[in-house]
Amino acid sequence: MFLTTIGMLHHRKDPETVLKSYAFAAVAKAEGMLFYYFTPRAVDFKTRTIQAKVLEDGVWQEKTVPFPDVIYNAGSPEKLAISKNILRLLRNEIPFTTNSIGNKLSITKRLQEGKEFASYLIPTESVQNEEQFYRHIQKYKKVVFKPVEGRKGKGIYYISILANGYEVQKDTQKEKLTKDQLDTFLKKQLAEEAFILQPYIQSTLKNGQVFDFRIHVQKNGEGKWIITTVYPRVAPQGSIVPNINNGGFTNYLEPFLQLQFPREAFNIKRMLEHFGLSLARHLDDIQMDKFQEVIDEIGIDVGLDKNGKLWIYEVNWRPGCPPAFYLELDVVRHTLQYANYIAHHQQEIKAQIQAAKNLAPAEKTIEKPIVAITKSTEKTTEESIAAITESVEKTTEKPVVPIKGRALKTTEKPIIAITGSAGKTTTKAFIASILSKNWSIFESKDYWNTTEHTKKHKELINESHKAVVLEYGMAYPGVITDHCEIIQPNISVVTNIGLAHVGNFDGDIKGVAKAKSELIQGMDQNGLLILNKDDDNSKWLLTDQFKGQIKTIGIHKKADYMAYDVQYKDDGMTFNIRLRNKEIPMFIPILGEHHVYNALNAIAVADQLGFSSDVIQAGLVFKKPPRRLTLYHCRNDILLIDDTVHSHPQGVRAALDVLGEIAKGRKVAIIGQMRELGDLREEEYRKLGAYIGDKKIDQLITYGFRTEEIGIAAQKSGIPAMNIHHFINKDQLHLFLKGMVRRGDTILVKGASKTNMFETIQFLDKQFKA
Known part of the structure; x- marks a missing residue:
């Protein structure tokens, strides 16, 4: 019987200093795989052999072994970088697991560019000097200041403006500083490493303790994304860092949700699972398109603000094993089973990557x-x-x-x-x-x-x-x-x-x-x-x-x-x-x-x-098609509803129903031209105007050829003429919106791709970005 050989690549020479190496060796044996541990310097390309460590009877023995079928890439990228030529040669002929998706800042940039998850991102700024820091803290008042390459919750500071200075908090320790003292602190931190800054968005329990959720997502032995676990992390009293390594604690998800969110427990659980899988697939797509690689494991840290809005705190591409619930072996098992999968399905993976790169239509939506x-x-x-x-x-x-x-x-x-x-x-x-x-x-x-x-x-x-x-x-x-x-x-x-x-x-x-x-x-x-x-x-x-x-x-x-x-x-x-x-x-x-x-x-x-x-x-709980009633939360409690793929009377009425159901302030409807109605256009526009009147829309804006007919019918149905506006020039439409939109508005943008109504979503999102 053919056995898959998996080599665990690490920068440390001694596997006994890498605690998970024993678990990998044990699970590999149980899964019927051959497993060994090695470093880059142990590779001999002339003989195509490796001086590796093999676990036998509980003891690591040194043996000369052939090249593996797949390499589990487990070491520090920074420390393995000194052997980059060896890694490059290995990658040329052996598939690797665990490809990097970058640091906190680069992941944020990828998600911003990808758009699909941009509305869940906390605004993130790179801080190179004190001047940049002060500019951002004046805008946000209370900020999170953390290292770009930070891990396990280390080096995170929470800094807020006081009446006569600043407060800096790390873990449970708080310290009041003058501006001069804060200048000294910032210079020291920025001289040592790169930092990012974010507005502080708090996720708190009924008793005031800070918490977040860790969503651990992996690929399994069939190459598919699965949820390994979702668990809450709760900070100690007085701390605002829920990370387990900083003294936080955890619990099983379902009893935690039943206790804290009894009415929404099921929906929150499903939402977190859906979100984790969707984000993993999205980042995988980006990795294939940009780097011709696949990724196989990420940890996503998210929080819920006081309004129940989901925010992404961090995405880590090398998450540690969950700290409880006996899940370490599950993580190891999925990793090894996926390694076994990629060892034997390289053609399918290459086809996926090629499809992601080359099968897009000529036009772009x-x-x-x-x-x-x-x-x-x-x-x-x-x-x-x-x-x-x-x-x-x-x-x-x-x-x-x-x-x-x-x-x-x-x-x-x-x-x-x-x-x-x-x-x-x-x-x-x-x-x-x-x-x-x-x-x-x-x-x-x-x-x-x-x-x-x-x-x-x-x-x-x-x-x-x-x-x-x-x-x-x-x-x-x-x-x-x-x-x-x-x-x-x-x-x-x-x-x-x-x-x-x-x-x-x-x-x-x-x-x-x-x-x-x-x-x-x-x-x-x-x-x-x-x-x-x-x-x-x-x-x-x-x-x-x-x-x-x-x-x-x-x-x-x-x-x-x-x-x-x-x-x-x-x-x-x-x-x-x-x-x-x-x-x-x-x-x-x-x-x-x-x-x-x-x-x-x-x-x-x-x-x-x-x-x-x-x-x-x-x-x-699926991955929603893009631009189908997608919600964008903007500043001043402005909510955008993006429904800009197709437009026909039935779809416009459905979108107006959603606007009517979820709007808490003014209801603003921006309706684009509907094509291919033929001789029914006038009648259908008239019916739609009457429907808008019944929905009591506060502001109606129509855009495109003959869409003023919708407004005329809406006026006859009770919408005041002063609240109805028509445009055929998008720049003029956007200039009008810039002055018309108010705090608390819910704005529906409905139109077909051919009318490029998504440009209006982009304009509003940029204009009123949170």
């Missing part, structure tokens, strides 16, 4: 059974490209699909296709997230939904994929038929039939329904079809000749899969559903009742495929 999602809204461009495929096979037994008296054969791969006028990409993301919990799947990325994309997908799908999830887009008759001829689905979802592209069908909604019906006609005629019972226009779909099983979803009308007790939360939606005669609570980390329908589509598919309610619950 900012989702695996085969699920095809048909999309009838405008084409969008790419904002981020993630890896196209996760190629590791799951050993989980494949469930069967019950279809009218027969089951989908276990040899048949679930091929899921999704189409509809709205909700396709989000439905796809939900389905893929659930199925990937148990299977290795192929998922079409982001908004890749043209027939050319489907042709590319066909070449990328391989035997390792237990299922495929695709989005099928269309703007004209015949397009979905082409999709189905390239890849024929056996499970299909039609999210709804709306007015997107209705101008291409002479304004006839039945024409849109007929074109969407091409998915029903082109799929496996004995397959599974999911339809929306609440969508009146879905009655025009051509289902009479379909011989397979039809399942329905809904909220207001009786359906096979019904959501009830739908509620808005700060970070998403909750609802209940009955699955297999049990009432199951669900949470989705995205706002809007319309997204509950998207979740129901995914629940229906997963339940029919035999997935348990626990897996479905976990999978619904």
